[in-house]
Amino acid sequence: MAEAKAFVTGHPIAHSRSPKIHGYWLKTYGIDGSYQAIDVAPADFAAFLKSLGEDGYRGGNVTIPHKEAAFAGVARRDHAADEIGAVNTLWFEDGVLWGGNTDGYGFAANLDQYAPGWAANGPAVVLGAGGASRAVIHALKERGIKDVRIVNRTLARAEELSRHFGPGVSAYSAGAVGELLADAGLLINTTALGMHGDATLSADPAGLPDHAIVTDIVYVPLETPLLAAARARGLKTVDGLGMLLHQAVPGFERWFGRKPEVKPELRRMIVADIEGH
Secondary structure (H helix, E strand, C coil): CCCEEEEEEECCCCCCCHHHHHHHHHHHCCCCEEEEEEECCHHHHHHHHHHCCCCCEEEEEECCCCHHHHHHHCCEECHHHHHHCCCCEEEEECCEEEEECCHHHHHHHHHHHHCCCHHHCCCEEEECCCHHHHHHHHHHHHCCCCCEEEEECCHHHHHHHHHHHCCCEEEEEHHHHHHHHCCCCEEEECCCCCHHHCCCCCCCHHHCCCCCEEEECCCCCCCCHHHHHHHHCCCEEECCHHHHHHHCHHHHHHHHCCCCCCCHHHHHHHHHHHHCC
8 A cells, every 4th residue: 555645735834843743653653654844835725735636645734824725725624624714634535625624623632631621611711813713712612611702902803703603702802801801711822922032921810810721822932921920820821832732633643544642752852843943
């Protein structure tokens, strides 16, 4: 049987850690397969999708800026992709190209691993209203959280998401965040604030109740200013790296036929890679 091939595509793509994650699992489980990074410019993406079957790929991952184009370009989509409005995972079923989204799965699985029982901890305050926010809100609703509050600098974007996700999801401008935290059990940052040494606090966790859990989808640095402030306040914190690791699981299982585990050794390897840059 031919080697199983998968990929990650984006533009640029050299920074992607997905080849390291999937390469680790291929080696760990002794699977005859490959996973490579392919840089595809936006103008070439539609042609790239059409060529996948001929090139022998079983599927792959899609990252910025192609997630919306992949959403539009696949023949079928799973429920998560439809809800989130973007595709990050491609696979073939009976010759048909499917698109799914595993970002919400990755977000929830990361919290399952490091803060078991988190879904009982609503209401949730979500900072930001971009693509990552959509994946997080989808995950929160799937886990039964009835009160999700989106806070965004541009209120109109938050309102658009609250309409899309329906009952139980409300929209606020940045100035309201203080009062929204008073009874919140979950605070989630989906913005780029705190990334790459930016010292800006996306929200002040001082106003949260003692049982609150704070998580950030940013993972460079691993401890963002928000997580550091929450930890100093004595709150449970979960960093964003696990979301990256867990979102890779469903794709690997589809292409290579084995559900991989997110073990401490894999996390240590990716942490070392992040700290080496």
